[in-house]
Amino acid sequence: MNLNLGSTAVSLGGVTAGTIIVVLVLQRWWKKGSGGGKKGDDGGGRDWKQLIPFVVALCFGILAVLAAGPISVLGLITRLSLWAGDGIGTLYLIYGVGGSSPGVTRSAPVILTPGGYAVYAIWSAVLVGQHLWSKKLPRLQSVLGVFAGILLGLSRGVAGTAAVPLASLVNLAGSWYAGVFQ
Template sequence: MDTPILTQPYVYLGCPTLGAIIVALTIQRWWKKGSGGGKKKGDGEGGGRSYLDLLPFVLSLCYGLIIVLACSGWSGLGILTRLGLWGGNGIGYAYLVWGIGGDSPEVTRANPVVLTDGGYCVLALWTALIIGNHVWGRRLPRIQNIAGTLAGIFLGMAAGIAGVMAVPLASGLNLAGSWWTGGIQ
């Protein structure tokens, strides 16, 4: 944890581990308590879950991944993201090193993702939708928004995860942004 919070931060293994724990617990909860109480209608052997129940979490997870990769530390959203990342880094490091007895090496992605101007417009719209879903949503989608966004932030700066997810997310935002800016010009 050698770098300032607002610059490109170092990420240690504990931080993405914490993000993976959030994802695993969310899926476990969905599996155990999914719509219908975990029972299929009629046969009584698990199931009865709708993948749509996970949609707020997955959208928030993708949102967290892209904001940690695309927002600079010198923006309002970037500052919040870096503070969340810093906290997750500290908690994850403590959990792996002092709680479990392992090690927490650095796993930082080398470069942030760059969005086009249109991509940032779509990101601004996505931010408004996440906030709206949090403000006007039911209790569970609110929790899923927070948990998904934090998990995305914690996972986003890890080199392996960011390398796989950054390309489709940033490309999708940039493509939607080019459509958006082309449509209003």
């Protein structure tokens, strides 16, 4: 377990905690969509669009842990979340199920360009505004998505690998936004 708040490292416990969050949100969506059904209803009430806020928040969290500098508000929140989630996941793996929790941090972090940071800043403002003022947004689902993304973004596994094209897409949008393309 990494107790250094300045460090951006994740253990298997943190990745496990992030994966558990994703699985539980998907399980709740699946169960909620089956609906018990009325007569003649096929029970297929699972609308994938209900998962969009969670997926957007998950992507935001993945980028947050990669992009946020340690001397920013977002960096402080991200590192505190990473530290807490990694600690809880490590304790769960070691004392809950009797396993171990080795480090699984990717070797090279993904960095955003200046335009990418501008796009990410706009995305941050939109998510905060949505969280504060939307009456239909599932707030807990969004918060859990960001938290899970923070825990999964640094891993060398599948979720961590998704960070590379995600950061590339934000950097591409940032290049367009900043007028770098000519």
